[in-house]
Amino acid sequence: MEAGLLLIFWYGILHAFGPDHLTAIADFSIGKNKQKTLLITALFALGHGLSLFIFAKILQHIELSEEILAYGDMISAMVIIGIGIYLLTMVLTNRIQLRKHKHGDKEHIHIWFGKSHEHHGIENSSSFSLGLLMGAGGVRGMLITLGAVQGSSVDLSMVGLFTLGVMLVFFAFGLLILYINQSFLGNLKNVRRAFATAGFISLIVGTNILLG
Template sequence: MELGYLIIFWYGILHAFGPDHLTAITDFSIGKSMKKTMLITLAFAFGHGMTLFIFAKILEVYHLPENVTDYGDVISSTVIVSMGVYLLYMVYADKIHLNKHKHEGKEHIHIYFGKEHVHDDTKIASTSAWTMGALMGMGGVRGMLVTLGMLHGETVDFSMVLAFVAGVSVVFVSFGGVILYINKEFLTSKTNVRRVFATAGLISVAVGTDMLLA
């Protein structure tokens, strides 16, 4: 069974490299601090894994027609497109702001949305990432956990989900490090912030639309 967990862990790593997942992580993590970025990536991974677990358990008992389960892919794609449209709207409506100030002689840059600058929005961001991860977990990978569970003569259990989440998290956290570098090196002016968010929005719309048309 240990080999089975290793296979699922490796599948999680490969699965996380999907453009839809990396796009979602980018959308949530741009402009965030190290703490927020790490919490967001882990929340997304666990939300994704929990949905897989729930649907895998359901599909062990009930056989759903393919045309029904295909809606999971539609939901996942729609989430990506919606996130992209939201980012583009925020850029167009000039609702993304940058605030520079000093704490103990050291300059800090904060990026926030809307009219008010909220310092501690970590809980909101993490909850949103968990929710999006859960929604995207409906698409494309429902058969993976069920198949691996059957190969080893075992039902799908929560330890399998943890192995999958661990694999996904390796990639998500590593990619989060790339986003942290972008945050630090490029998001130093409002012009750059608008450009980066607009680019992320366009990529999200393109990736999501491609998934819908596939």
């Protein structure tokens, strides 16, 4: 069983490297500070793991055709495309804002969408919800892996190890985005370029999933 659990953990790592997942993490983490970046990646991974667990449980009792399961990939693709369109719209309508201020000797940069600057947790809830939605796209591969380990039985500890593998990669990628945030996003021009690039890549990744 230990080898099987290691296999699940390893599959979580491999699964997290999907371009749709990394694109989603980048879209939500650009311009965020360290605490928000790590929190967003953790919530995305938790939402993703929970979604896969729910779908896996359902599919244990209901047989679905490959055509129906393929709709999971379509959902992931449409979510990524939607994010890309949203980011590009924000860039083209000049609705991405940046403000700098200091607390003592330390300079802080705030980046937000829209005209008013509000502190809220919408990014957190959105990243968790996005993880839930995109879980539909990975359920087939996860079921194959879990089935190889323990027949068709799926329990929470197995999905927990899968989520841990996903979270490990997401944290590492989140740290890369954090480095980009701290090193290159000190002015509004670079911020808008970063979001435009993320939006464009999102469209490419989502379209490629649909066409694939």
